[in-house]
Amino acid sequence: MAVMFSPALASADSVLQQYSVFTSGDLTANSHVNYNTWVGGNLTGSANSVFAMNAFTGTYGLTVAGTVSGTNIQVNNGKSVAITSAPPAGTFLLNGGGGQVVPTAGLAAQTTAMTTELVNNSAAFAALATNQAALSAGGVFTVNAATAVNGVAVFSIDGSVLSNSQYQNGFQIAGDYASVGSIIINVTGGTSVSSNYNFIGAWSNVDRSKVLWNFENATSLTLNNNFYGTILAMKADVTQGSVSIDSNVFAKSLNFNGEIHGPLYTGFVPTSGAVPEPSSMVMSATALAAALGFARRRVRSRV
Incomplete structure (x- = not known):
């Protein structure tokens, strides 16, 4: 549920x-x-x-x-x-x-606490109810502020979409992206994900500090194109080619050959009791x- x-x-x-x-x-x-x-x-x-x-x-x-x-x-x-x-x-x-x-x-103990926090964040993002329309056949994410809950727009896509040649012309964004406080994209499906196509059009106008891609189940993530938004993939070994990430990366491991630009993430983070503080999880x-x-x-x- x-x-x-x-x-x-x-x-x-x-x-x-x-x-x-x-x-x-x-x-x-x-x-x-x-x-x-x-x-x-x-x-x-x-x-x-x-x-x-x-x-x-x-x-x-x-x-x-x-x-x-x-x-x-x-x-x-x-x-x-x-x-x-x-x-x-x-x-x-x-x-x-x-x-x-x-x-x-x-530092090792602190890493454990921080990792647990991030893993729980990822699970909580994945549990959010999708409130945005499915990605269009033309590769457009259309943000609808009216269906976003308290300013949080939640999409869900299968990871295979990111390497599907149907979208080789790139992914676009439209609608009320400037009116919402956060754009969360939960990526489901298989454990091995490749991102092969660019983000084009109005993506350059979106505040990338409020966009987060949640790869909860991915164990391998390969980035072959410029990527837009914070990547949360705490189970994944991430390989970044000679491409840019216009935001941040949280992962199991990272091999990066391109620039990571930021800015820091400022969007929604789940704060319910389902995501306890690190102290209650690992500091007994x-x-x-x-x-x-x-x-x-x-x-x-x-x-």
Whole structure:
């Protein structure tokens, strides 16, 4: 049975609203991320890897819970790096003045808590009742503000649509997209999904900070075209070709060869009791809760 959650935006504590890239596992970086990044596993990079490409409020541009392979990985705009153990000299190139590499305890435990939150977010998005018309034969998402619930427009498509040659001319958007607060697209179907076609027409006019694609069941996601909106795929290994993502990525792992532009997600996040705070899910001991709270205060001063 579909459940309609409160349309109130989540607090600033929502992981979805704090990061441009989050992986519970490994990240291989071959291009740049405009804003802040959290790597729950290991980071592989090079001089072509650039984090915090754009200026934003906050101390840290990159957090790595695991190890780092590579040299001259760039972190710009005076942002610092939080990492479990200090890496070898020459691993990072801190640009803009003021940035530091800060060994930080508790990052693995914090990654677990944040991952659980995001997995629960994904399940809650998937449980939202679809309130928008099906994608048209011509590949048009038509937003109807009158049927959106409290400003949240919810679509549902099968993942195979994204690689169906019927839509090789691209996907379009029409209707009341400027009048709604969030556009949620739940992607169902198989576990292996490829996105092969571009977003064209009025998509360039949509506020991409309020668009979210929820791939709840995907375990593999390949992006072969420029993509528009935040990607939530916490079970998936995501491969991004030499194409741009005009928003953010939350995934199990990510290998990216194109730019990730942001901006940070500002749309609807489910806030009902079905999506508890991380503390009620993984912090059963008082001492652990205190430790995680201390770690989060040290690394969360980002955006």
